[in-house]
Amino acid sequence: MQRSCCYLAVGLTVLVAGCGKGPQAEFSLREETTDLIPEAQKVVKTTLKEKFGSPHELIAWQRFPVNYGGVKGSVTEVAAEGKSVVVEWDGDATQVAKDAPLIWVSGARTGEKTSVGSVATYDAAKKELTWTGGSDPAPVAGDKLVIGFGKSLQTGRAVYMKNCMHCHGVSGDGNGPTAQYLNPLPRDYRSGVFKFTSTLGPEKPTRDDLNRVIKYGIPGTYMPSFLWLGDKETESVIEYIRWLAIRGEFESRVDNDLAGDFSQKTIEAAAAKAKANYDAAKGKEKPEKPQSAAAAKSAAKDKFAEYLKSDVPELIDGSAKFIAEAWAHSEEAESLIVPSVARVTDDAASRERGRRLYLSDKGKCYTCHGIQGRGDGAATEDFWKKPGSEEYYTKRGLHDTWGKPLQPRNLTLGQYRGGRRPVDIFRRIYAGIKGTPMPGFGRTALKDEEIWDVVNFVMSLQYESTPTKAKAAEHVVHSK
Amino acid sequence: MGRFWAIFFVATAVIAVAVSWFSPALHWWFPGDGKAHSNLGLRIDDLFHLILVIVSITFIGTHAALGYVLWRGATIKPEDKVLFSHGSHSLEVIWTIVPAGILLFIALYQMDVWAKYRVKSFSPAETEAVAEVTARQFEWRIRYPARGKKLQPTPQPDDVYTVNELHVPTGRPVSISLRTEDVQHSFFVPELRVKQDAVPGLVIPVWFDVIDRRTGKNAMELVCAELCGWGHYKMKARVFAESDEEFEQWREKIAGEQFDDGFKKAAE
Structure with missing residues (x-):
């Protein structure tokens, strides 16, 4: 009996120790x-x-346009000689409670004049609030404060x-x-x-x-x-x-x-x-x-x-x-990016115009995406220089700004990473893809109508009939 | 000491039975509200309950017998003569034939439910293929045919797509075509009692009939039931069962968003 108790104790100790926190x-x-x-x-x-x-x-560095969270309030009335205020809340006031952190964002109490305080008492019915950290300088009506500042950032981190x-x-x-x-x-x-x-x-x-x-x-x-x-x-x-x-x-x-x-x-x-x-x-x-x-x-x-x-x-x-x-x-x-014209009707004529633009010197889409849209253009076979230097990448093909090899999209798969809405593809062509060699064509090489033609062509590539077996075989022989 | 252990082991069994007895009331039971939400699921639950009854009777019977043996052994007086036994042929025959009979009964009794779910000629004749569900690490990608069209094996220009959100009409048998893009996954909707592995290279039809409307917060959970990699736990989706009208309205809405050309917004 004693021995089994001993084993149990050792086992529990190991279990508890094993659940300790990892490194921060x-x-x-x-x-x-x-x-x-x-x-x-x-x-x-x-x-x-x-x-x-x-x-x-x-x-939370307040200089940045990040919504750090918390509920904003505006002082409507000052009572008890500046020691308590009545606040009108802009949003969900349920998080206003005792000990919730409080900062003042406008008025005399802003910034370094007072330390970050917290809510001392709050009367939800009267919307009356007192705080820790002294009442000098006293707030006035119109001062703004935030309760639970940084909460959103904490949730985000979790x-x-x-x-x-x-x-x-x-x-x-x-x-x-x-x-x-x-x-x-x-x-x-x-x-x-x-x-x-x-x-x-x-x-x-x-x-x-x-x-x-x-x-x-x-x-x-x-x-x-x-x-x-x-x-x-x-x-x-x-x-x-x-x-x-x-x-x-x-x-x-x-x-x-x-x-x-x-x-x-x-x-x-x-x-x-x-x-x-x-x-x-x-x-x-x-x-x-x-x-x-x-x-x-x-x-x-x-x-x-x-x-x-x-x-x-x-x-x-x-x-x-x-x-x-x-x-x-x-x-x-x-x-x-908002298209200046509605999507051009997706018909054979538009696709044909798109195809010509795809293969033209204006679009030059084929250099990377390949003549058939399979993502195998000539650019994928070249060696490219690293941006801002004379050095070449060690691998063939395109690279992104993070220096990693990158495949131009195979447009025949119907896989749209940035979304499959026509407007998504319009925006890809209009402004390019950030951090990649995909350039933007909007306002420069292509008009909005022309971009829609290319969109219609690109979106049709997935549905083109696959080459027959005879043709495929011919292609293989030819490429040899 | 012997009496302690006899009581200990009997008490363990009694507690196990008691906890099992109260667990449905404590919601330690089937997921959701504890009921199946498809007709086939109800029949599967009936099978489960039948087996539960058989197993419970067996469990209580064997534990009562074991408890009795323990107690007798613990309370035996030193002067009592021990009875030696070399086995009983008829007893062995009984405990072999009875379980074999029970197992054979279960095997035969469940056959038509199994056939209805898995054998084509026993499944409902008219199931509408509503969507193609493609599992991939670690999400469910779903493709619906356009309104008034039939689901085609390959993508069509007017197909409608969603991720991690399966909508189906309720009240009639529907089917999905299950595929996987990478490794094995398993399509599991616990509240419908539907589970089917997705196997690379195969398109597997899975049919079910949701009996009631399940929308909004009541939507059912769709999870992956085959350990598919480090993000397996993330493979959660929701199944919305709606009336035909609601389903069509939803499909129109999604199609509208999907074919958005971003132009109208400027006019507003």
Whole structure:
């Protein structure tokens, strides 16, 4: 009896210990960040930590057009000498309760004048609220406050960690644990580039674009449909993904600026090159002995100390401003692609016009998508240069901006990754696919009517009769 | 000590029976409201209940016998003589023939339900093929024919598509064509008692008749019942059973969205 109790105790201990928490998730740094000289690296790291926090302690930087959640309220009446207020809520007031976090977003109590407080008491019938954190300065009627700020972001994180993280990674770098088994690879959000959008070429995606992808998935890839997530969960995870993309793009912009002078690799390469030049010229003249890599790094360190004071605050501010504006702008009506004419009647004549455009020099669709639309155009056989360099990719064919090989779509499969509505395909042709070599034809090469002709042609490719056996055999012989 | 164990094991069996007895009232039972929502499902449930009764009687009988043996063994006095037995031929014959008879009965009794579900000549003659359901890692992609048309084995220009949302008309037998794009999956609608593996390379017709209207929050769950990979748990969809009218209205609506050319919005 005693012995069995002993075994039981040991077994239970093992069980409980086995269920302990794993290591805490952390946002990873970009390679460009870790390549900076240590001093610059430290600045990037602390800025990210300060402005965005960590996965377990999110910080909602209010500069960005992200809906961080919570319910907004507006003070209608001030009572008890400024110690209590009556509030008109704009939205669901059920989350207003004791201890809910409270921040003031307009009036004398905004910002750093008061610490983040919480609700002390709330009378739901009278809509009367008191708070912790003192009553100086006192609020006045018309002041605005938010209760439960950041709630949506937290919900988004929970949904993301459960459903998205294992492919898209903790920091949205498309490098989660399952990513290595997937082809095509999961999206790396950190450049702020999303492929399937309804917006013009340089714009970010809209919330609705992300919603469609999450709800209906992307056929032909590993992105499944998450239709069964609740509306609240979907909305929150969209905000979280936008926030992750903003965080990643912010890091990337700061890195790009600093990399010019403070990248270790660049400094080392420059020093090596200078040394090689020096060695080559040794016999002829008396050139100046170049700086060693270590000396160059030390010089960069001094330079950075200066740069930190003069330019870094502006760099951080400027990057945030640029990104915030870009995301806000994508939600505006002028960013959306709306065809100026209705779809041209899908008849044989329109398809024929579309086919001619497809094969013309104006469209040049065939160079990538192939003459028969099978995604086997000549461009897939070429070697291409990496953008902004003289170096070639090691693999044949096209590559996306993430540097990964990319197949032009086989249009005969009837598989439409960005949606199968005619307007989806119109938008693909009009503005191209962001992050890929698919260019936009709208406003430049093709008129809207012409784009509709191409849409009609492309959508008919799936239904074309398959070649007869005799023809197929002939083709094989011919290609040999 | 012997008496303790005798009581312990009998009590275990008693608790098991009691919990099973109360479990339907506690909703520890079939999914949804506990009832099957197709005519075939009702017959499958009848079979289940029949087998449950047989198994319950057997369980109670054997445990009563085991409890008795344990108790007798525990309470035997040291001076009592132990009875040695080399087996009973007639007893063995009985406990072989009785279960064999029961099993044979079940095997024969369930045959027409099985045939109705799986054998073409016993299935309802007029089932309407409403949709093609293609499973893939990790979602259900569904294709419907356009209004007034029949489902074709290959995609047609006016087909209507949805993901993770199967709509079917209620009140009559309908069928879906089940396929898979990658590995094996299994089409499982627990509330209809319908389960069918999706096998690569095959198109398998699955028929069912939903008896009542199931829409909105009452929609039934469709899950994958074959471990198909790391995202298996994500393969959830919903089945909406609607009146013919509602079904047509829904199809019109989806078709309208699917053939949207985005132009009208500008005119608004």
